Structures are given as C-alpha cells and as structure tokens.
Ligand code: HEC
Ligand code: HEC
Ligand code: HEC
C-alpha cells in the first residue's frame with residue numbers, strides 16, 4: 001500500500017468512527033428522551049421505563065418475563081398445581097411462586113451473594129435462610145406483565161348453554177356459583193355478569209391523580225376476571241386452550257400495567273349502576289359479542305346508545321347543549337359525560353351527527 005492509499009484508509013476510518021460516535025450520541029439522546037416522555041405521560045398502562053443499566057447494577061428485586069432468558073415455556077418455572085392449592089383455592093390451580101429450582105440453575109451467583117441476596121425479594125417478604133414467608137401470589141399492587149386473550153364472540157353461545165347445564169348438573173352448579181357474585185345473582189344479563197360484576201371498591205387513585213379531582217363511585221365500574229375460576233371449569237383437560245396451555249390465554253403485554261387503577265375510560269362520568277343505566281349489556285356494548293379479540297375494540301360503546309335519553313327533544317339535550325356552549329366559547333370543556341381531558345378535545349363526528357349538525361373544529365370557531 002502506498003502513502004496516499006494508507007492516508008485515504010485512515011481518513012475513511014476516522015469518518016466511520018465519527019459517524020458511529022454521532023450515532024451513539026443520538027441513540028443515548030433518544031433513550032433519554034423516551035425514558036423522560038414515558039415518565040411524564042400519566043397513562044394507566046405506565047411503562048416501567050427501565051434505564052439501560054450497566055451489567056453491574058441489575059435490579060434483582062423485580063422479575064421480568066420479557067428478559068430473553070426468561071422467555072421459556074411457562075412450565076419451565078410455573079409447575080401446577082402448586083402444593084398450596086387446597087389451602088388457597090377450591091380447585092387445582094397455580095397459587096404460588098415457582099420453586100428455587102426454576103432459578104438457581106442460572107442465578108447461583110445471585111442466590112448465594114452476601115448475607116441478604118436481593119433476588120429473594122422477588123418472592124419472599126424477608127430475606128432469611130430460615131424464613132419461607134412469601135408475598136401473596138400474585139402481588140396485588142404490582143404491575144401485570146400479561147394481558148388476557150378472551151374472544152367474546154366464541155363464548156356467546158357456549159356460556160348460554162353452560163348456564164342451562166348449571167341447572168341439570170350439580171357439580172357444575174357449584175363451579176358457577178363460585179364465580180357469580182351474590183349481588184348480581186338475580187339478573188345475569190346475557191351471562192356477562194358471570195365474569196363482570198359491579199366493582200365493590202373505588203379503584204386506586206391514578207398515579208397522576210383523578211382528572212378534575214372527579215372521584216368516580218365504585219358502582220361506576222364493572223370488574224373483570226382475576227383468576228382461573230372464570231375459565232378452568234371449561235378449559236381443563238379437553239377444551240382448547242387447556243389449562244396447561246398458558247400462552248393460549250396469556251399474552252405478554254407490550255408494557256407492564258396496573259389493574260387496580262381505574263379502567264381506562266372515555267366517559268368516566270357514566271355510572272353503570274344508575275337506575276336508568278341498568279339494562280341488557282349488549283344494548284350498549286354492541287360490538288362485544290362479535291369481538292374476536294379485545295384489541296382495536298374502540299369505541300366499544302357508541303354515543304348512539306345514549307341518545308334516546310340524553311339527546312332527545314322534550315327530554316334532555318346534553319350533547320346539543322354542550323355543542324352550543326362550545327360555539328360560544330371555543331375553550332369550553334364538556335364535562336357532563338367526560339372529564340376535561342376528553343372534554344377539551346374536538347368533539348367527534350358522532351356527536352355532531354346525533355345533534356343533527358355539521359362537524360366543526362375548535363380552531364375554526366371565533
Ligand atoms: C423463568 C421463570 C418463569 C417463566 C419461564 C415464566 N414465569 Fe411467570 N412468573 C415467574 C415469577 C418469578 C413470577 C413472580 C413475579 C412477581 O411476583 O414479581 C411470575 C408471575 C407470573 C404471573 C403473575 C404476575 C403477572 O405479571 O401478571 C403470571 C400471570 C405469569 N407469571 C404467567 C406466566 C406465563 C403465561 C408464562 C409463559 C408464557 C410464564 N409466566 C413464564 C417466573 C416465570
Ligand atoms: C435460563 C437462565 C435463567 C433462568 C432459568 C432464570 N433467569 Fe433470571 N435472568 C437470567 C439472565 C441472563 C438475566 C439478565 C441479567 C443477568 O445477566 O443476570 C436474568 C435477570 C433476572 C432478574 C433481573 C430483572 C430481569 O428480569 O431482567 C431477576 C430479578 C431474575 N432474573 C430472577 C429470576 C428468578 C426469580 C428466576 C426463577 C423463577 C429466574 N430469574 C430464572 C437468566 C435466567
Ligand atoms: C421464584 C420465587 C422464589 C425466590 C426467588 C426465592 N424463593 Fe425461597 N421459596 C420459594 C417457594 C415457592 C418456596 C416453597 C418451597 C416448597 O414449599 O416446596 C420457598 C421456600 C424457601 C424456604 C423454606 C425451606 C425450603 O428450602 O423449602 C427458605 C428458607 C427460602 N425459601 C429462602 C429463600 C432465600 C434465602 C432466597 C434468596 C436467596 C429465596 N428463598 C428465593 C420461592 C422463592
């Protein structure tokens with residue numbers, strides 16, 4: 001290689017190096033930005049925003065299913081039924097943490113490090129070689145890592161059928177009454193109440209606080225299943241997904257999320273248990289029985305299911321009145337059905353439609 005060729009090579013390498021440095025700086029900036037914006041967006045499904053920690057400072061007190069070495073078949077760690085099932089459940093279930101065996105193979109270092117190995121606190125309340133006391137499984141206030149796959153469409157008829165069996169076969173009756181909340185026993189609209197009962201406690205205050213300081217009552221919300229009792233009476237050894245096919249029902253969520261927080265709502269002021277709101281569930285949830293999955297189910301309840309009572313001449317004109325208030329003041333927040341986070345946005349076309357008007361944008365108003 002001659003001198004010029006050599007110099008050219010060096011220059012090229014320097015350029016490549018400078019470019020890679022720029023990339024590195026850009027990447028770091030991006031990560032910082034993402035972390036920051038994740039923290040400040042007070043969403044319900046808050047990300048845990050883990051900073052890119054150097055190898056030495058791994059937090060061994062929190063277990064993530066997303067860590068690549070943890071992405072194994074579920075029963076590599078969760079061996080069911082767990083020994084404690086009789087004490088905790090009426091049926092053979094996973095009611096405890098995985099055993100030590102599931103971890104020591106890879107985490108010998110963490111298990112035997114120092115007097116108080118951090119990793120023990122994933123499962124144990126105290127770190128002690130003698131104490132086996134564990135947290136409640138699952139931890140009630142911790143973020144969830146899995147969401148549920150429940151195709152409502154496939155279950156419409158089977159569940160109706162199942163409730164007829166309920167009267168014929170006592171074994172099944174016991175299982176159904178296990179999940180049927182006492183308060184909803186008399187009426188079980190379209191069998192939805194087997195799985196969705198009225199909430200009994202006000203959900204925890206969201207991290208960012210209640211919008212407008214509006215605290216909804218507990219009976220605003222319907223709950224969703226918390227465990228296998230809603231599924232395993234059918235999905236046991238024969239009906240797919242069978243009880244050992246965990247991934248048939250559990251999908252790794254894109255971000256860990258809190259369940260004890262208030263359900264994500266568009267109309268948070270709508271209260272299910274208001275006398276006039278109690279009706280067959282599918283009169284409002286018109287999409288659900290056709291829903292093959294829960295993804296993209298928006299809006300599940302269209303405003304047309306409110307029109308008959310809330311926007312009718314001679315009765316109430318809640319939507320029309322708010323649209324008129326908006327005409328007069330483009331900063332008007334609609335707070336009859338919404339809190340101001342939604343009520344300050346442009347009203348969707350559906351709202352103008354039921355008021356019999358052409359849609360307008362706030363920015364086009366005087
Ligand atoms: C490498 C071991 C391991 C594997 C593999 C594993 N888990 Fe877990 N799982 C755990 C541990 C440990 C906990 C307790 C975590 C905690 O409480 O912080 C847990 C907790 C859970 C929970 C309750 C907490 C939550 O995030 O909702 C569910 C549900 C769960 N696992 C489902 C599954 C499913 C489904 C699979 C297979 C797709 C699976 N796990 C695979 C170790 C494992
Ligand atoms: C196949 C090997 C393997 C098994 C089995 C395994 N881990 Fe891990 N785990 C890892 C690796 C690799 C990491 C990444 C950090 C590191 O290198 O230590 C990790 C990380 C962790 C972390 C840090 C947070 C995270 O999730 O990234 C915790 C806590 C943890 N493991 C707990 C457990 C527990 C509890 C079990 C048993 C239920 C378990 N692990 C089973 C390989 C494994
Ligand atoms: C992935 C969850 C998990 C982690 C992490 C974990 N344990 Fe356990 N531990 C268990 C379970 C489950 C049992 C019950 C085992 C049984 O009864 O068969 C148990 C039992 C014990 C017992 C009772 C005696 C025994 O061995 O059965 C002691 C003591 C104990 N653990 C200490 C520890 C210590 C110390 C650490 C940390 C170095 C630790 N554990 C980490 C889940 C865990």
Ligand code: HEC
Pocket residue numbers: 147148150152155159189190191192193194195196224225230231263264281282285288289294300
């Ligand atoms: C066998 C149990 C079961 C039955 C019966 C059932 N659902 Fe569901 N439903 C679920 C599960 C599981 C979810 C998912 C909850 C989750 O993501 O944690 C769900 C989710 C929903 C959601 C979305 C909730 C949200 O927070 O986004 C609505 C709305 C809903 N169901 C309405 C209904 C209606 C209306 C009926 C009756 C036609 C019905 N369900 C029947 C189990 C059931």
Ligand code: HEC
Pocket residue numbers: 189192193196220221222223224263264265266267268270272277278279280281282283284285301305
């Ligand atoms: C009069 C209309 C109406 C009826 C009847 C109705 N719902 Fe709802 N439901 C709604 C509205 C509105 C929402 C909130 C949607 C939003 O704001 O995103 C909702 C939300 C839900 C949710 C999500 C959790 C929550 O409370 O936010 C579930 C689950 C649900 N309904 C189940 C049911 C079940 C089961 C029945 C029958 C017993 C029922 N609904 C009857 C209008 C109705």
Ligand code: HEC
Pocket residue numbers: 148149150151154155158159162195225230231232233234235239240241248249
């Ligand atoms: C009354 C009995 C019954 C109950 C309770 C029940 N299921 Fe099912 N489930 C069935 C039947 C039957 C099918 C098959 C329907 C079909 O293929 O048309 C099915 C299908 C499914 C499928 C789709 C499987 C596939 O191959 O596409 C999933 C996922 C599922 N159920 C999840 C659940 C979950 C989660 C629960 C509890 C919240 C639950 N089921 C409760 C009877 C039930």
Ligand code: HEC
Pocket residue numbers: 074075078080094095137138146147148225226227228230231232235241242243244245246247248249250
């Ligand atoms: C037929 C559907 C279905 C199958 C199969 C299934 N689960 Fe679940 N599981 C659910 C539902 C529904 C819940 C309650 C809602 C939730 O946790 O999001 C649940 C809850 C859990 C919980 C929390 C339990 C509690 O009491 O707090 C754990 C842990 C869990 N599942 C792990 C598993 C594992 C591991 C497998 C496979 C061995 C499995 N599940 C198979 C539907 C299923």
Ligand code: HEC
Pocket residue numbers: 266267299301302303304306310318319322323326333334336337338342343344345346347348350351
């Ligand atoms: C009678 C109750 C009611 C009133 C009054 C009402 N809305 Fe709504 N709004 C709903 C319902 C139900 C939905 C969901 C169905 C839809 O989008 O049509 C909704 C949806 C929305 C959405 C879409 C939110 C999203 O995340 O998808 C916005 C924005 C909105 N409304 C703004 C307004 C504004 C602005 C006003 C006042 C001019 C208003 N609403 C008055 C019931 C109401």
Ligand code: HEC
Pocket residue numbers: 267269270271274276277284301302303305306307308309310336337
């Ligand atoms: C069958 C009639 C009927 C339907 C359908 C109906 N509502 Fe209502 N709603 C009422 C009545 C009556 C009131 C009490 C009005 C009053 O006296 O101020 C009310 C009150 C409310 C309130 C005030 C809060 C409260 O509980 O006092 C909100 C918000 C509301 N409805 C939202 C909705 C939404 C959103 C829908 C559609 C998803 C809807 N309603 C469907 C009859 C209905």
